[in-house]
Amino acid sequence: MHDLLPYIQGQLTQILGDMQYFGPEICLSLLFVVVLITDLLFGRNSEKLCRIVACGGIILVISKDIIQLQLIGEHNIFLFSDMLLQNHISLIFRLIIDSSALLLLLYFAWDEPLKSHTKKLSDLYSISIAAILGLHLMTMAANLLSVYLAIEMVSIASYLLVAYRSENAFSTEAGLKYVLFGASASAIMLYGISLLYGFTGTLSLFDPNFVAGLIQVNAAGTTFALILVLVGIGFKLSFVPLHFWVPDVYEGAPTPITAFLSTVPKIAAFGLLLNFLTPFLISQQWKAFDFGLYLSVIGIITMIAGNFAAVMQNNVKRMLAYSSIGHTGFALMAIVTFTSQGITALAYYLAVYVIANIGALMLVTYFTKITGSEDVNTYKGLGLKYPAASVCFIIILISLTGLPVTAGFTGKLLVFSAVYSVYQANHNIWLLLLTITGALTTVVSLFYYIKIPLNLFLKRTDNAAEPIAQSAYILIFAVIISIVLVLLGIFPNWLIKFL
Known part of the structure; x- marks a missing residue:
């Protein structure tokens, strides 16, 4: 026992030293406890108070993220015996996650079906904060154990969010499907992790013995194990063929939860994918598994499947679900470059995609209250009755498509530029195919995004009902989001200089 005392003392000293780089996560942990206690103390009357505490806490977390950015600089710092990795790009991803989370926490109370739930929204805020903490850990995971724990933490919270409206059969069914698919993906990933540990004798991704082992x-065994681990990461990214859960879950979940699932977990999953790939990319001897080839093929198939499936949808949430799959495939283009230019393009693209997608789903909530349906055909003739919301919807959809002069166009241009720069250097045919597929599927996306403005302004309806009073908050934020997307399209350096 006495022999262990110096070791324990050294470990405690190291942990305390690492705490200075773990400020945002400590704040999130404390915030989760505070929101939970607030809910317990005030019961059914705690909803507004929990919301204020949660939003105030997230603002504090964002400030801690900014402090960490200044503290870390361009260094890579391993924390807690190499379990977590703190660096510039993971902090950028966390800033995007936390900024989006603040908007989503505000959005929860603007959705009438969700707000009218008998349990109210207090539990929703605490579950969301737990999920955000898990997302932080996903972007920092540098050990296969921390990878699994972070993904499971986010998954459990996501299952609860999807099935939150337990009185709604459709929502409950979506939650059950999500649990079954998620549990299967986690089990497959855990099997892959066990194989990698058996092959190498270490769980640390950045341990020299990991890649060396x-x-x-045998290359076949290594390939099999890596594919199993990528299944778990791919489930969170929802790329093909791990996308099958997305349409039903996104449609069945409350719209603000759909906005949550379609945005922030993807950012964290891309951060996790970068951490997972880095040890293999920096190794000069690694040749057993060509990540560039596999991810290029997945990216091409995902863009094609997501965008062509979206064309056939009339339900707006299902349309945006398939659209998000297509956007995942496009973002994989930036990953495949394996360059700093590609990573910067990825961060910009994800940031503007998140803003636009949340704005689009806010407006789905807005028009669903008017029509009582999520079918795009029920939007006929509403453009002139609700001009501000309709114009904002069109601007947001233009950005999601990637047309000038919006931020979506700049994001796609940055990704294309990064891919083409690498193609010029090595003339990899897969990069050329990615570029061509990205351009063609951007054109395809016009065919389903245009359904919304077509019905809003160009089609007429016999229904002469008077305009319905709507949430002013959704309209105000839709206007703000539209202005931000246009300004970032005209002045992209406002965002790029921080990436």
Whole structure:
């Protein structure tokens, strides 16, 4: 026992030293406890108070993120015995996550079906904060154990969010499907992790013995294990063929939860994917598994499947679900470059995609209250009755499509530029195919996004009902989001200089 005392003392000293780089996560942990206690103390009357505490806490977390950015600089710092990795790009991803989370926490109370739930929204805020903490850990995970724990933390919170409206059969069914698919993906990933540990004798991704151990193993066994781990990450990214849960879950979940699932977990999953790939990319001897080839093929198939499936949808939430799959495929283009230019393009693209997608789903909530339906055909003739919301919807859809002069166009241009720069250097045919597929599927996306403005302004309806009073908050934020997307399209350096 006495022999262990110096070791324990050294570990405690290291942990306390690492705490200075773990400020945002400590704040999130405390915020979760505070919101939970607030709910317990004030019961059914705690909804507004929990919302204020949650939003105030997230603002504090954002400030801590900014402090960490200044503290870290361009360094890579390993925390808690190499379990977590703190660096510039993971902090950028966390800033995007936290900024989006603040908007989503505000949005929860603007959705009438969700707000009218008998349990109210207090539990929703605490579950969301737990999910955000898990998302932070996903972007920092540098050990296969921390990878699994972070993904499971986010998954459990996501299951609860999807099935939150337990009195709604459709929502409950979506939650059950999500649990079944998620549990299967987690089990497959855990099997892959166990194989990698058996091959290498270490769980640390950045341990020199990790890649060195895999090099000594038969290439087929290594490939099999890596594919199993990528299944778990791919489930969160929802790329093909791990996308099958997305349409039903996004349609069945309350719209603000759909906005949550379609945005912030994807950012964290891309951050996790970068951490997972880095040890293999920096190794000069690694040749057993060509990540560039596999991810290029997945990206091409995902863009094609997501965008062409979206064309056939009339339900707006299902349309945006398939659209998000297509956007995942496009974002994989930036990953495949494996360059700093590609990572900057990825961060910009994800930031503007998140803003636009949340704005689009806010307006789905807005028009669903008017029509009582999520079918795009029920939007006929509403453009002139609700001009501000309709114009904002069109601007947001233009950005999601990637047309000038919006931020979506700049994001796609940055990704295309990054891919083409690498193609000029190595003339990899897969990069050329990615570029061509990205351009063609951007054109395809016009065919389903245009359904909304077509019905809003160009089609007429016999229904002469008077305009319905709507939430002013959704309209105000839709206007703000539209202005931000246009301004970032005209002045992209306002955002790029921080990435």
